[in-house]
Amino acid sequence: MTEKPKIAIYGLGACAGCDQTVVDLNEILLQLAETVDIVLWPLAMDFKLSRIQAMQDGEVALSILSGAVINSDHHEMAALLRRKSRIVLAMGTCACFGGVPGLANFCGREEMFNQVYRDAPTVTNPDGVRPQPETDVGGRKLTLPEFSGHVFTLDQVIDTDYYLPGCPPPPALIGNAITAVLAGDLPPKGSSLAPRKALCDTCPRNSRKPGRMDIRYFRRIHEVDADPDECFLAAGIVCLGPATRSGCGEACIRINVPCRGCFGPVPGGVGSAPKFLSTLTSLLTVERDDEIEEAIDSLPDPAGYLYRFCQPSSILGRKSLREEEAEA
Amino acid sequence: MEPYDPKIVCFSCNFGWGYLSGEEALGAVISNWIPVICTGKIDTRHILKAFKAGADGVLILGCPEGHCHFQDGNYQTRKKAYLIRKVLGAFGIEPERLDMELAIDPEGKKIPQLLARMKRRLAELGPVKITGDVR
Numbered sequence A: 001m002t003e004k005p006k007i008a009i010y011g012l013g014a015c016a017g018c019d020q021t022v023v024d025l026n027e028i029l030l031q032l033a034e035t036v037d038i039v040l041w042p043l044a045m046d047f048k049l050s051r052i053q054a055m056q057d058g059e060v061a062l063s064i065l066s067g068a069v070i071n072s073d074h075h076e077m078a079a080l081l082r083r084k085s086r087i088v089l090a091m092g093t094c095a096c097f098g099g100v101p102g103l104a105n106f107c108g109r110e111e112m113f114n115q116v117y118r119d120a121p122t123v124t125n126p127d128g129v130r131p132q133p134e135t136d137v138g139g140r141k142l143t144l145p146e147f148s149g150h151v152f153t154l155d156q157v158i159d160t161d162y163y164l165p166g167c168p169p170p171p172a173l174i175g176n177a178i179t180a181v182l183a184g185d186l187p188p189k190g191s192s193l194a195p196r197k198a199l200c201d202t203c204p205r206n207s208r209k210p211g212r213m214d215i216r217y218f219r220r221i222h223e224v225d226a227d228p229d230e231c232f233l234a235a236g237i238v239c240l241g242p243a244t245r246s247g248c249g250e251a252c253i254r255i256n257v258p259c260r261g262c263f264g265p266v267p268g269g270v271g272s273a274p275k276f277l278s279t280l281t282s283l284l285t286v287e288r289d290d291e292i293e294e295a296i297d298s299l300p301d302p303a304g305y306l307y308r309f310c311q312p313s314s315i316l317g318r319k320s321l322r323e324e325e326a327e328a
Numbered sequence B: 001m002e003p004y005d006p007k008i009v010c011f012s013c014n015f016g017w018g019y020l021s022g023e024e025a026l027g028a029v030i031s032n033w034i035p036v037i038c039t040g041k042i043d044t045r046h047i048l049k050a051f052k053a054g055a056d057g058v059l060i061l062g063c064p065e066g067h068c069h070f071q072d073g074n075y076q077t078r079k080k081a082y083l084i085r086k087v088l089g090a091f092g093i094e095p096e097r098l099d100m101e102l103a104i105d106p107e108g109k110k111i112p113q114l115l116a117r118m119k120r121r122l123a124e125l126g127p128v129k130i131t132g133d134v135r
Ligand code: SF4
Pocket: A199, A200, A201, A203, A204, A205, A206, A209, A230, A231, A232, A233, A234, A239, A240, A241, A242, A253, A258, A259
């Protein structure tokens, strides 16, 4: 009997939402368990790191890695699984573009630690305790992974073969991706295993998107009683559909919430943030300087809106360890 | 130590700035100068990439209102520049590092003057430091 292909599923700096979506494959997962050998999946089963370390390089057919790369443990696990795997799939927006954890790059280590361990209203920490990589407890040394000071995408740290965006990606796309890898039916390396169109092109509200927009100020979804069929942007409600890849099944749009951009940029090499920034300003029809300022100021925290899921992969936010290694 | 000499990337519209002097002559005296046909062509990416590549400032020279040969390229870029400035602030890049001037200067004489003025301002700010750009 030939050996079943080995699969590893692992979350780095992740919320476990992506792993949970693998669980949502339901019956497909049971069929999968017949045809593959899941060698690592901490969310669902016990594992021993030494077992993975003892494997031959390239022994694992596919590693599905979710989450951004945030601490020393993530760096080590990403490198280990890269070595052991023939194909690495970055699953979910954090692994692909940095995701919400990537917003930490807007402030840096010190400011972030102050917020999380001191200033947040829900924090009670009178002794100012902060995580330390090493602590001495009764003569024993306890260790914690160290925060790297910068949130990285997976491909900034290891060579990554394929991408599957989404926060989280829908189960159907995950199922398709695994099936395609097992069948060897794959697009060129570096491809995203999601549809290529922009969300606007598949959005049911597109028929209510006017030929020319006339936006004078921006509104946020909680400030209005949005028409469930009208294009959000046409109503001045910020919707990232024009700059975002489709594939989510218009999940937010269908519950009357505008797109926030979790599927990342459409193909073509233009990041979603600069693309959407240009889109937004060109749709504004106010003329005078003071009106322009007032209109743009009506969008609070524009950087947060534009970079919500992609700070670490953005032009100004990106920092590639792999490029640095190559240059060194 | 060498005195700090801020680097500025300057985009200017061919139809309003320096068209009488010729690109070669002006290009010899202005470094990092990118003449374009209409400031409306300057994409958000070009500006962000200039900062990522090490520019201390970006100066955009466009035509005044009513003078755009493409109706409103200058107006589109004016709106864009205002939002980009706010976004730069989030990355720790002072918004005033992106400046835009709307005028007509066929000989381009004012370009070196405007660059010198911006350089003086940038010298006070010092080099760009992008937030979170640490290991
Ligand atoms: S802007 Fe948003 S609501 Fe409008 S068509 Fe695009 S995705 Fe749909």
